[in-house]
Amino acid sequence: MKPTITEHEAKDRVEQYIEGVLGALPDSAERKPFTQNRSECTDPTDNGPQGRFEISATYEVTGLEPARFGEYFDAVVQWWSAHDFTVLTDSRPKDQYVFVRNNADAFDMTVQANDLGKFYVGATSPCVWPNGTPEPQALEATEPEQPVAAPPEPEPEPVRKPRRAPVDDEDFAHTDWTDGGTSF
Template identity: 60%
Template sequence: MTEKQAHDRVEDYVRAAFESLPRTAARTLFSQNRSECTDPTDDGPAGRFEISVTYEITGLAVASFGAHFDAVVAWWRSHGFTVVADKRPGDQYVFARNAADSFDMSIQANELGKLYLGSTSPCVWPNGVPDAAAAEDETPAAVAEPVVEPPTPKPQPRPRRAAVDDEDFGDTSWSDGGTAY
């Protein structure tokens, strides 16, 4: 998957999950990020990126956020996502992951009455495959004799970051429009 395809998919997921909300809801792009995959639990090669988007959802009464969380979670479950973390009722935060493609989604509200819906891709290469230079660096220059090695088991998906909200999310003032993180 290329970066462009990952970006399209995070946008598609947010757009589709957003449709589970009432017609009074509106969404405004809050942040769009391209972050290098540097998580040590990933154990993958450098040069890959996570693509994410977050939208602020407006036009919904704060008193009904619980029902809107439930509607989004129901959409997730019917579209291959598994809830990984549900911090309600203490915190208004739910995090889910799609088992088929490892894309993440979250919905979160804060004490200022702001509601956010976002999606993040797994680590992807910008062009879908490692750069030729990186691939050459990993290839031995010459081998004297072919070495026959036993077959290796199929690689398992690498773990990704923990399902937690940003540490400073609740401490940040979102009334100034926020900044991309």
């Protein structure tokens, strides 16, 4: 298993990429936190082991004119092209959405807008180990399983003889349980 950058480094890079995109937008653009996530890579695209996480953040960008969203999208895509990102999905003009991946470090980014005048920029890291190196439990999970000896068969318990003969229900109902009965 290969080491990765740490979660902290992934979070820093997510923020750096978002700052870079914001630099391509007008000075009036301000970011407002929308989501920040740390998600376990339960179905990683590289079929790697569990115990790794994706770090992501999405910001609503305020201070932009909705009538100029097309220009802003073009500026962001141009910034991405200059910073080694490849466009994987461009849904324009039908939808205001572009998805890219960085060729060097596999970080993903999106830019999205809606008819309500909202504009969003997001970034997601690839799967990373929390401390940059595989966790011990992940290493153990990838080691081939060693055959384990079957547990010994338990000794059969000795058959116990009843201490007294079973009571017949009919006798039980007719027994005198008062002190005047038979003493032992």
